[in-house]
Amino acid sequence: AQSVAQPEDQVNVAEGNPLTVKCTYSVSGNPYLFWYVQYPNRGLQFLLKYITGDNLVKGSYGFEAEFNKSQTSFHLKKPSALVSDSALYFCAVRDPSGGYQKVTFGTGTKLQVIP
Amino acid sequence: DTGVSQNPRHKITKRGQNVTFRCDPISEHNRLYWYRQTLGQGPEFLTYFQNEAQLEKSRLLSDRFSAERPKGSFSTLEIQRTEQGDSAMYLCASSLRAATTEQYFGPGTRLTVT
Numbered sequence: 024a025q026s027v028a029q030p031e032d033q034v035n036v037a038e039g040n041p042l043t044v045k046c047t048y049s050v051s052g053n054p055y056l057f058w059y060v061q062y063p064n065r066g067l068q069f070l071l072k073y074i075t076g077d078n079l080v081k082g083s084y085g086f087e088a089e090f091n092k093s094q095t096s097f098h099l100k101k102p103s104a105l106v107s108d109s110a111l112y113f114c115a116v117r118d119p120s121g122g123y124q125k126v127t128f129g130t131g132t133k134l135q136v137i138p
Numbered sequence: 139d140t141g142v143s144q145n146p147r148h149k150i151t152k153r154g155q156n157v158t159f160r161c162d163p164i165s166e167h168n169r170l171y172w173y174r175q176t177l178g179q180g181p182e183f184l185t186y187f188q189n190e191a192q193l194e195k196s197r198l199l200s201d202r203f204s205a206e207r208p209k210g211s212f213s214t215l216e217i218q219r220t221e222q223g224d225s226a227m228y229l230c231a232s233s234l235r236a237a238t239t240e241q242y243f244g245p246g247t248r249l250t251v252t
Contacts, residue, residue: 057240066142066229066243067181074238113180119237124169125194126241128180 025050025118029129036104037137044099044112044132052120056097058088061111061131070112073097084108104136140164142244144230150250151220158216159247163232170213171241172205173229174198181229187213188235220251 026049036042048054058070071082073090081087088099097114114129143162151157163170168189173181184203186194189210199205202220207213217224227248231241 055238059243064245066245067231067241069240069242072238072240115180117237124171124186124188124237125183125196126171127183128173130178130180 025054025116025125025127027114027116027127027129029112029114029132031132032130033133033135035135035137038106039103042101042104042108042134042136044114044134046097046099046114046129047095048097048114048116049095050116050118050120052118054097055117055119056088056090057115057117057126058082058086058097058099059113059115059128061113063110067113070099104134106136106138109134109136142230142232142242144228144244144247146247147245148248148250150252153222153251154219156216156218157220157249158214159228159230159249161213161215161230161232161244163212163230164242165211166234167232167242168210168235169233170207171231171233172213172215173231175227175229175246176225184215217249220249222251225249225251 028047056073059067061067078090111131113131117126145160170187172184175181187207202218205215227246229246231243233239233241
């Protein structure tokens with residue numbers, strides 16, 4: 024079975040400060056990992072993904088994430104937060120070893136960037 | 139590319155009624171997914187199509203739920219004999235064939251069962 028955990032319901036950060044949104048996962052094989060963002064009254068938007076290769080992946084809007092296999096983590100980061108980054112962020116995992124296409128999402132972390 | 143569209147955006151129905159939602163994926167995407175999202179939760183997988191074939195179904199998808207993608211293009215999700223517990227946001231997503239590709243989500247249909 025595959026699962027993903029986002030331990031923080033909400034993260035508050037001052038504008039201009041670095042931000043981190045945490046995600047840990049559990050799969051039996053090598054994971055495919057994704058981050059999505061959801062703005063109010065809008066659908067989820069893809070930010071970035073890790074499939075293989077370099078552990079640091081870069082995505083949209085200046086976001087990046089670091090894959091850490093030993094800690095089974097895939098934390099989302101941004102060097103300098105903007106007020107417009109305030110949204111709901113979801114981590115997701117797919118375990119391709121099971122042959123399934125199901126993607127499992129975390130419960131989400133609300134990011135609040137304070138001006 | 140106009141993105142994934144879903145209709146209606148909102149649906150209010152009385153308990154026991156049937157409802158049907160429609161999803162139009164991005165035209166070149168052959169994979170289509172349905173999810174359900176309730177307040178404070180992430181999207182929960184319901185079912186998945188590759189072209190017109192329904193290849194996976196969640197145990198969440200009770201007998202009252204049925205999904206179709208008759209020509210491998212748009213998809214419908216029907217809920218029969220709705221219950222108050224069915225109230226949620228129903229999300230549709232599409233993607234290209236490879237398992238490594240990301241999904242593109244529609245805006246969702248918010249169902250309220252009274």
